[in-house]
Amino acid sequence: MENNTSKHPHAVLFAYPLQGHVIPAVHLAIKLASKGITVTFVNTEAVHHQIVKSRAMEDDNIFNGVRQSGLDIRYVTINDGFPVEFDRSLNHDQFWESVIHDFPAHVDELLAKLVLSNPPVNCLISDTFFEWPTIIASKYNLVTVSFWTEPALVFNLYYHLDLLNKNGHGHFTSHANPRQETIDYIPGVHAIEPKDLSSYLQPSDYTSPVHRIIVKAFEKIKKQDFILCNTVQELESETVSALQEKQQIYSIGPIFPTGFTKSRVATSLWSESDCIQWLSTRPRGSVFKVGFIWVLRPDIVSSDEPEILPVGFEDEIKDQDQGLIVPWCSQIEVISHPSIGGFITHCGWNSILESIWCNLPLLCFPLLTDQFTNRKLVVDDWRVGLNLCDQKPITKEEVAEKISRLMMSADELRRNVKEVRKALEGALAIGGSSYRNLDQFIDGVKTNVQEKTGFGFKTTEVS
Numbered sequence: 251m252e253n254n255t256s257k258h259p260h261a262v263l264f265a266y267p268l269q270g271h272v273i274p275a276v277h278l279a280i281k282l283a284s285k286g287i288t289v290t291f292v293n294t295e296a297v298h299h300q301i302v303k304s305r306a307m308e309d310d311n312i313f314n315g316v317r318q319s320g321l322d323i324r325y326v327t328i329n330d331g332f333p334v335e336f337d338r339s340l341n342h343d344q345f346w347e348s349v350i351h352d353f354p355a356h357v358d359e360l361l362a363k364l365v366l367s368n369p370p371v372n373c374l375i376s377d378t379f380f381e382w383p384t385i386i387a388s389k390y391n392l393v394t395v396s397f398w399t400e401p402a403l404v405f406n407l408y409y410h411l412d413l414l415n416k417n418g419h420g421h422f423t424s425h426a427n428p429r430q431e432t433i434d435y436i437p438g439v440h441a442i443e444p445k446d447l448s449s450y451l452q453p454s455d456y457t458s459p460v461h462r463i464i465v466k467a468f469e470k471i472k473k474q475d476f477i478l479c480n481t482v483q484e485l486e487s488e489t490v491s492a493l494q495e496k497q498q499i500y501s502i503g504p505i506f507p508t509g510f511t512k513s514r515v516a517t518s519l520w521s522e523s524d525c526i527q528w529l530s531t532r533p534r535g536s537v538f539k540v541g542f543i544w545v546l547r548p549d550i551v552s553s554d555e556p557e558i559l560p561v562g563f564e565d566e567i568k569d570q571d572q573g574l575i576v577p578w579c580s581q582i583e584v585i586s587h588p589s590i591g592g593f594i595t596h597c598g599w600n601s602i603l604e605s606i607w608c609n610l611p612l613l614c615f616p617l618l619t620d621q622f623t624n625r626k627l628v629v630d631d632w633r634v635g636l637n638l639c640d641q642k643p644i645t646k647e648e649v650a651e652k653i654s655r656l657m658m659s660a661d662e663l664r665r666n667v668k669e670v671r672k673a674l675e676g677a678l679a680i681g682g683s684s685y686r687n688l689d690q691f692i693d694g695v696k697t698n699v700q701e702k703t704g705f706g707f708k709t710t711e712v713s
Contacts, residue, residue: 257286257369257707258286258287258288258369258707259287259288259369259372259373259393259692259695259696259699259707260287260288260289260290260367260369260370260371260372260373261282261287261288261289261290261371261372261373261374261375261395261695262289262290262292262361262364262371262373262374262375263275263278263279263282263289263290263291263292263375263376263397264292264357264374264375264376264377264380264383265291265292265293265297265377266377266379266380266399267293267294267296267297267330267338267349269517269518269519270399270598270599270600271377271379271399272293272297272517272519273513273517273600274397274399274480274505274600275291275377275397275399276291276312276513276515276517277505277506277507277513278375278397278478278480278502278505279291279313279323280316280321280323280507280508280515281502281505281688282692283316283321283322283323284321285688285689285692287322287692288322288323288324288369289322289323289324290323290324290325290326290364290367290371291313291323291324291325291326292326292327292328292360293312293325293327293328294327294328294329294330295327295328295329295330295334296330296332296334296336296338297519298310298312298327299334300519300520301516301517301518301519302516304516304518304519304520304521304522304578305516305518305521307516311325312325312515312516312517313325313515315514315515316514316515326360328356328357328360329356330345330348330349330353330356331348331349331352331353331356332345332348343458343459346458346459346460346463347459349459349463350381350459350462350463350466353382354382354385354386357382357386358386358389361374361386361389361390361392362390365390365392371390371392372391372392372393372699372702372703372705373392373393373394373395373695373699374386374387374390374392374393374394374395375395375396375397375478376394376395376396376397377396377397377399378396378397378398378399378405378467378471378477379463379464379467380467381463381466381467381469381470383396383470383474384470384473384474385470391702391703392702393475393476393695393698393699393702394473394474394475394476395474395475395476395477395478395695396471396474396476396477396478397477397478397480398477398478398479398480399480399599399600400480400599400620400624401479401481401486401599401620401623401624401627402479402481402486402489402490402493402499402501403439403442403486403489403623403626403627404448404620404623404624405477405479405493406436406437406438406439406489406492406493407436407439407442407447407448407451407623408448408451408464408468409468409471409493409496410436410437411465411468413435413436414433414436414451417429417433417435419433419444419447419451429444430444431444433447437492437495438488438489438490438491438492438493439488439489439492440488442623442626443626445622445640446622446623446625446626447622447623448619448620448622448623449618449619449621449622450464450619471497472496472497474497475498475695475698476497476498476499476500476691476694476695476698477493477497477498477499477500478499478500478502478691479499479500479501479502479503480502480503480504480505480599480603481501481503481504482501482503482504482673482674482677482683482684483501483677483683483684483687484673484676484677484683485627485632485670485673485674486501498694500687500688500690500691501677501683501684501687502684502687502688502691503603503674503677503684504603504604504607504674504677504678504684506603506604506607507582510582510586510604510607511582512580512582512583513582518578518580520547520577520578521577521578522578522579522580523574523576523577523578523579524579525543525574525576525579525580525583525584525587526583526584526587528543528574529543529584529587529589529590530587530589532589533589534588534589535588535589535590535591536589536591537587537589537590537591538590538591538592538593538594538653538657539591539592539653539657541572541573541589542572542573542574543573543574543575543576543579543584544573544574544575544576545576545577545578545579545581546558546559546575546576546577547577547578559575581600581601581604582604585604585605585608585610586608590608590610591610591657591660592610592611592612592613592653592656592657592660593605593610593611593612593613594612594613594615594638594649594653595612595613595614595615595635596615596616596617596621597612597614597615597616597620597621597622597624597625597628598621598624599620599624602624602627602628603674606634606667606670606671606674607671607674609664609667609668609671610667611634611635611636611656611659611660611663611664611667612628612634612635612636613635613636613638613652613653613656614628614629614635614636614637614638615638615639615644625637632666632670633662633663633666634663634666634667634670635656635663636652636655636656636659636663638652639652
């Protein structure tokens, strides 16, 4: 007689091929594995190549360090349709068109093998921006989980694209100018201004492939069995509650590396410059006022432009020992250093959560995607930072004035940051909302897998 009892589910986790998505996906895999779940983590070959190249790694398995502690995390890579040397930033639209049309076939081929593994894969966890999961999962009878790496507010706005369109705030099939009145009809959102919407909900982005990815993904999201969100329920309670009336959504954030230290798993797509020696020569809380570290990622500024700063600028900074300009660094190491006094940020969600954990006030300079909505949370809702500007380009005088204003307001901002950090700490503590939600989610997955496959599970937890 066949034994239909296994110790734990086996989840395959597909990370979206962008730095800000890979990082929380890796730490989600570790969280799940620490609860006894077998995880097969999937990176694209291009992302894997960049990670290995940035660290000069001899070992191809980025999870070997945590596997040695007993976690069952397996690692595979998948082709995204292009050779690893193809410049995905320079050929942005071509790459994302391929993600829409060609990538799902590679996923299907991989899953056909993984469902035959031991134990067999029975749960598919994928970034919300992938639009193929429910179709492919149904073919292999898998429980589906959508992993959202941004705040619940952004998810909620995308979730209600139909309402935005109906009310004239989102003419998603034309270049007509949308209404500029306050948006006050989205369930769980008291009010939001059109300027605070994601860049993909702005007229200039209506025809981009990424906008079409979002539209397709959120058409399919309603069929997902579960949704995991990298946020804290207490910080976005109204939004999360409204979404929970529609689907099974669990807030399990903030998703950090264990102990909020540099990750044992390599996640950086670029080589990390060592900033700690320089930081250690600076007075406490001084780096931001006069001294600074400027992380200038090459592919964000321009993929094909070798010199992006004025001639002689870097030499002048070095001569005056005023600052440090690097292409990339370990952000957790830098912002947790006692010499850091503040953070000018583009408002990526990972950066906001990490800065709050380090009690840093923020000066917000969003550029694209969810960053504009994230700024609203930082500046208007939680009051843990200031807005740098609404118009670009910005002058050096404006930057100096805003830094001065932020330092004058630093005491009040830090008090607010500490209150928000308490919510993060409480959520992660034993019995806290994120702790409970993760356990409830895992129980739900086990129940759903059993209903779909007839397999039951024993309880196992790795400490």
